[in-house]
Every structure is written in structure tokens, then in C-alpha cells.
Amino acid sequence: MANPPREPWDFGRFLQTLGFFGEIPFLGNIRWIQKKLGMRGDTSLTPPEAPGVVLVVGATGGVGKRVVQQLQQHNIPVRGLVRNAQRGRELLGNDIELVEADITVPETLNFRVFENVRAVICCTGTRVQPVEGDTPSREKYYQGVKFYLPEVVETPEYIEYRGIENLVNAAKPYLSRRQNEKTIFDFTRPIPHFESLWGAVDDVVMGGVSNSDIHQIPGAAVFSGKVSTANSGGFASVRTQVLETPLDLSQYQGIQLRLKGDGNRYKFILRSDNRWDGISYTYSFDTVYNIPMTVRVPFSDLIPTFRAKTLDRDDPFPAHRVTAFQMMLSKFEYDGGLNPTFQPGSFRLELESIKAYGGETVPQFVMVSSAGVTRPGKPGLNLEEEPPAVRMNEQLGGLLTWKLEGENSLRESGIPYAIIRPCALTEEAGGKALVADTGDTMKGQCSREDIAELCVRALDRPEATNATFEVKQASAEEVKSQDWDGFFESLKTCRELSAV
Incomplete structure (x- = not known):
């Protein structure tokens, strides 16, 4: 049987293909020549990964605004959830995407909040301020330099528990799609x-x-x-x-x-x-x-x-x-x-x-809680040795008690999480070494800047997944300088720990 006649071969397309991929028969790859002569387009020839957005809840707070800065410095897309966009712009500038919502109002936590969100960093907290007339300057109280009689401005149950529960439930359908994946x-x-x-x-x-x-x-x-x-x-x-x-x-x-x-x-x-x-x-x-x-x-x-x-x-x-x-x-x-x-x-x-x-699971919801959440009412506790928040938990509307309930709602959700319990937060400059522990007995202080950096770093660390841990600034005897690999390695024993 005779072979079918050959169809015309397109030599021009042959050269076009080799030129696109920078290949010439017998000479091999010539991409480097094309690049040197400016014959290639301005591209790194690397897939533009779609990393997704990190949603910062409480973006205008003391830790939240620093988390935003950390994400921006790492070129990570960030969206700030705020209750007032105008105030958010004043505090965070115009280089951040903001969305108005209120975690205590579930219907505001809609698709526009979570579109393309790969992780949530929650830095919300009940506003606490000195009792009116107690001091002309709130700044000293927040820095922990001197303690003034505090009062809560909001209802802790709705901020620390109901609000967190609303946020977790709203985020879960969006975050579950991204577990163990890299786009x-x-x-x-x-x-x-x-x-x-x-x-x-x-x-x-x-x-x-x-x-x-x-x-x-x-x-x-x-x-x-x-x-x-x-x-x-x-x-x-x-x-x-x-x-x-x-x-x-x-x-x-x-x-x-x-x-x-x-x-x-x-x-x-x-x-x-x-x-x-x-x-x-x-x-x-x-x-x-x-x-x-x-x-x-x-x-x-x-x-x-x-x-x-x-x-x-x-x-x-x-x-x-x-x-x-x-x-x-x-x-x-x-x-x-x-x-x-x-x-x-x-x-x-x-x-x-x-x-x-099929990759290792990393935290998709990082929650900033507080050291001391399990201590109110704990038998044998010497309140004189405890921080003011523990001693005055009832006067503060059960602030720590409701924080613990918020933690539990996240732990029970099935979302891969990291719950960070910082000791007393200060306005000191960051860059100090941090140490972690479990069991909720830790006392000390740490900078908001360092906690913000920890939140961002935890997003990519499998060791932090499903870990609940307290953290404070290390003493010179404990750690000389911050070793983040060593820090997260120490969290492996914290996996799946609930409050104890």
C-alpha cells in the first residue's frame, strides 16, 4: 500500500517554536544569548504564585497595625478588617485594602471579607482603659510602666467569645478549600x-x-x-x-x-x-x-x-x-x-x-489571646503574684474567661490554628528574643512588635499548627538572640494542646 502523500511542512512555525524556547539544533539552548541581546521579554519565567490574602482582624489595634506592617514588609497581600474604614485609613494609610465589618454582627462577615483569603490573623480585643479621672495619660497604662485602675469599654462576652465564634464560623468555608495546597x-x-x-x-x-x-x-x-x-x-x-x-x-x-x-x-x-x-x-x-x-x-x-x-x-x-x-x-x-x-x-x-x-498543614487562623486565661478561679492560685488582668478578671467583665471561650471555639472548628498567649504587652521596640511554654504559668512581658512578627512567621510553620502556647521576652540567661527555627521546633510538644 502506498504511503499517503506528505502535507506541506511549515518551516516558519518550526523556527518560531525553537525561537520561543531558545533552542537551535546542534547548538542547544541559546536563552542566555537572547537575554543578553535583549531579545526576551521582561519576565522572570517563574509561575506567578497566587498566594492569597492574609486577613488581619483588629487591624487598627496595637498588635494588629504592626501585623499589617510586617505583612507589607514581606510583600504578602493583606486585607484589614476594621469597623470604621475612615479611621483605618488614618492609622494604616492608603496602601492597604480595608473592608468594613463587625465580628459581633455575623451578617457583615460576607464574601467580600473572605474573597481569596488564605489565612486569618486575629488581633481583636476588648478595649480596656483607665477609669475616667484616674490618670491624665492612658499611654503609661498601656506600656505597663505603672498600673492604673482599668475599666472595660465593651462587653467581653461579645468581643472575646461571640465575636470570635462568628468570625471562625464565617471563615471556615473559605479556609477549608486551601488546606495543604500551593497554587x-x-x-x-x-x-x-x-x-x-x-x-x-x-x-x-x-x-x-x-x-x-x-x-x-x-x-x-x-x-x-x-x-x-x-x-x-x-x-x-x-x-x-x-x-x-x-x-x-x-x-x-x-x-x-x-x-x-x-x-x-x-x-x-x-x-x-x-x-x-x-x-x-x-x-x-x-x-x-x-x-x-x-x-x-x-x-x-x-x-x-x-x-x-x-x-x-x-x-x-x-x-x-x-x-x-x-x-x-x-x-x-x-x-x-x-x-x-x-x-x-x-x-x-x-x-x-x-x-x-498534600503538603504539611500550616496555621490558617492565628489568634492573639492572652497568658492567664485559665488562671481565674484556679485552686491554690496566689492572686498577689498574678498580673492585674488575672486579679481583676471579674471587675473586667470576665475578660480572660471569655478569651478562653473564644480559644475553644477556634480549637473546635477544625481550622488549622495557632493560639498565641502573650504575657503583658509593651510598646518597647521589637527585636528581642522570645521564648514559649505551655501550661499557662508563664509571667513576664513582650513587645507588641515581636508578637506581630511571631504571628506572621507562624503562618508558614507546620510546627505551630494546632498549638496553644504562652510567650514572653526571654532573659539574657534563657536566649541570647532570636532563633526562629529553634523557637518553632520547641512548639512541637504544643500540638493539639488545649488549655491546661
């Missing part, structure tokens, strides 16, 4: 330099005539085109440039794709080197026509291949170094086997997101 590509939002990062690699590089591209539409990225078996071809694909900063996904179990297909079987491919034609780690998956679906790709199920031929390798996929992502529609499966659902012609795959899943 790599969120195609529901415009991605800067998208056209410089993703490009087509079709069978034109081997003489074929298939043609595809990838482009963004509202809410997705579309991989589409026409695949042909002419000229012994039969594949179309889109791929990222080699990432200048490889992704370390070693703390995760695999990749999760959110997509809508057309009934074809596709391949998802990861790479871990800088080579144009190196090893590809491949996973095949089926789609259902026009039905949104989630596809999980365990790293352990990736098949090492070279030009669709499987490689006999025992070493696992090097998840600590991910250099490229690729989607493919191919006539072939592996080692000459055929794709059972393949049909030449038009195709379309809509991608909503690419995420890593």
Missing part, C-alpha cells in the same frame, strides 16, 4: 507575561502539521488547536519555558489540575532539568466532554519517559526541582502503544488551575 497557576485571574511563559510545542518540530496554542479567557486558560497524523505526526502540546527559579515541591504529594475537557485522553508532564529534549515525567488522564473535573497527579505515579518511551528508573520524581509544566494531546501512549480515545481533528481543554496538594 502554582491560577488561570481564573490574568497572569502577567503569560505569552512569554507558555508556548506551543507541536509535532512540527518532527515534521508534522499539528497546530495548537494556549491563551487566556475570562476564568481559564484554553489549550486548543487541531491535531493531525499527517507526515507521521500526531501530537500537540503547550509548555512553559524552563523556570529560572525551579519550584521546590518536595513537601507535597502531587499536582492537582482543575479543568474542563472534551472527552480526549491527555498527558500532563513535569520536567526537572534545563534541557529542551530531556526526561519528561508523564501522567495520562481522561476527560469527560464539557464537564468540569479535578485531576490529581501523584508524584509517585509519574512515568519517566523520553520521546514517549518509558525509562527503567527506580529513583522517584525529583519534586524538589520542578523546571517546566506541559500539557499534551498525543496519538501515542507509551512505548508505541496507542491512545485509546485519540481522534485527529480539533480539540479543546480549559485549565482553571494547577496546584500542588
Whole structure:
């Protein structure tokens, strides 16, 4: 039987593909030359991670405003929840997103508060001030320099307990979606330099005539085109440039794709080197026509291949170094086997997101509580040796008692949390070493600046997950300087501890 006539090969598209990815036959990769000559766009060729927003509740308070500053210094998107936006602007400036809400009024805690929120840092507290006429200056009281007779301005039950309970219940549906995940590509939002990062690699590089591209539409990225078996071809694909900063996904179990297909079987491919034609780690998956679906790709199920031929390798996929992502529609499966659902012609795959899943759990709700919450009414307690808040708990409307109830509502929610119980807060400059303990016996003081930094650092520390701990400024004998790794390592014994 005579071979079918060859179709015209598009040499221009062949050169366009190699030029986009900076490859020239026999010369190899020339991206560095293109970059030096200014031929590449202004892009780091790194997926623009969608980190999500950190919601700071009580953003205008003594700790809250410092948490906002810490997040801004770390370039972490931040949203401040305030009861009065005008006052919030006066205290926090114009470079922060603010949302007006009141945690004591559940209906104000709506979607606009939690949209794209990945974590909450709660710094709310009942306002306490010196009794009117007791002192001309409230500042001394807040600094802990001298104690004046205090009074509560609000009802602690509603601020410390009911309000926290409302906040936890409102946040839970949004935070539960993000547990153990790392968003790599969120195609529901415009991605800067998208056209410089993703490009087509079709069978034109081997003489074929298939043609595809990838482009963004509202809410997705579309991989589409026409695949042909002419000229012994039969594949179309889109791929990222080699990432200048490889992704370390070693703390995760695999990749999760959110997509809508057309009934074809596709391949998802990861790479871990800088080579144009190196090893590809491949996973095949089926789609259902026009039905949104989630596809999980365990790293352990990736098949090492070279030009669709499987490689006999025992070493696992090097998840600590991910250099490229690729989607493919191919006539072939592996080692000459055929794709059972393949049909030449038009195709379309809509991608909503690419995420890593199965990572270690980190706190999604950091709560600033108070040392001493379990001490009121504790048998055998010598009140003369306790801080004023413990001695005067009843006069302050049961302030510490209600704080403990607020803690319990968070602990019972199922949200990964960290509950920080600082000792007496001061206005002193930060930079002091902190130490932590459990059991609620700690006494001392600490700077609001240092507590704010601790709140932000706790967001990325698995050791702080589901830990309740007291914290104070360390003495010179305890710690010479702050070792954050050592600090969080000490919290491992605090996991799952409730008030004791």
C-alpha cells in the first residue's frame, strides 16, 4: 500500500517554536544569548504564585497595625478588617485594602471579607482603659510602666467569645478549600507575561502539521488547536519555558489540575532539568466532554519517559526541582502503544488551575489571646503574684474567661490554628528574643512588635499548627538572640494542646 502523500511542512512555525524556547539544533539552548541581546521579554519565567490574602482582624489595634506592617514588609497581600474604614485609613494609610465589618454582627462577615483569603490573623480585643479621672495619660497604662485602675469599654462576652465564634464560623468555608495546597497557576485571574511563559510545542518540530496554542479567557486558560497524523505526526502540546527559579515541591504529594475537557485522553508532564529534549515525567488522564473535573497527579505515579518511551528508573520524581509544566494531546501512549480515545481533528481543554496538594498543614487562623486565661478561679492560685488582668478578671467583665471561650471555639472548628498567649504587652521596640511554654504559668512581658512578627512567621510553620502556647521576652540567661527555627521546633510538644 502506498504511503499517503506528505502535507506541506511549515518551516516558519518550526523556527518560531525553537525561537520561543531558545533552542537551535546542534547548538542547544541559546536563552542566555537572547537575554543578553535583549531579545526576551521582561519576565522572570517563574509561575506567578497566587498566594492569597492574609486577613488581619483588629487591624487598627496595637498588635494588629504592626501585623499589617510586617505583612507589607514581606510583600504578602493583606486585607484589614476594621469597623470604621475612615479611621483605618488614618492609622494604616492608603496602601492597604480595608473592608468594613463587625465580628459581633455575623451578617457583615460576607464574601467580600473572605474573597481569596488564605489565612486569618486575629488581633481583636476588648478595649480596656483607665477609669475616667484616674490618670491624665492612658499611654503609661498601656506600656505597663505603672498600673492604673482599668475599666472595660465593651462587653467581653461579645468581643472575646461571640465575636470570635462568628468570625471562625464565617471563615471556615473559605479556609477549608486551601488546606495543604500551593497554587502554582491560577488561570481564573490574568497572569502577567503569560505569552512569554507558555508556548506551543507541536509535532512540527518532527515534521508534522499539528497546530495548537494556549491563551487566556475570562476564568481559564484554553489549550486548543487541531491535531493531525499527517507526515507521521500526531501530537500537540503547550509548555512553559524552563523556570529560572525551579519550584521546590518536595513537601507535597502531587499536582492537582482543575479543568474542563472534551472527552480526549491527555498527558500532563513535569520536567526537572534545563534541557529542551530531556526526561519528561508523564501522567495520562481522561476527560469527560464539557464537564468540569479535578485531576490529581501523584508524584509517585509519574512515568519517566523520553520521546514517549518509558525509562527503567527506580529513583522517584525529583519534586524538589520542578523546571517546566506541559500539557499534551498525543496519538501515542507509551512505548508505541496507542491512545485509546485519540481522534485527529480539533480539540479543546480549559485549565482553571494547577496546584500542588498534600503538603504539611500550616496555621490558617492565628489568634492573639492572652497568658492567664485559665488562671481565674484556679485552686491554690496566689492572686498577689498574678498580673492585674488575672486579679481583676471579674471587675473586667470576665475578660480572660471569655478569651478562653473564644480559644475553644477556634480549637473546635477544625481550622488549622495557632493560639498565641502573650504575657503583658509593651510598646518597647521589637527585636528581642522570645521564648514559649505551655501550661499557662508563664509571667513576664513582650513587645507588641515581636508578637506581630511571631504571628506572621507562624503562618508558614507546620510546627505551630494546632498549638496553644504562652510567650514572653526571654532573659539574657534563657536566649541570647532570636532563633526562629529553634523557637518553632520547641512548639512541637504544643500540638493539639488545649488549655491546661
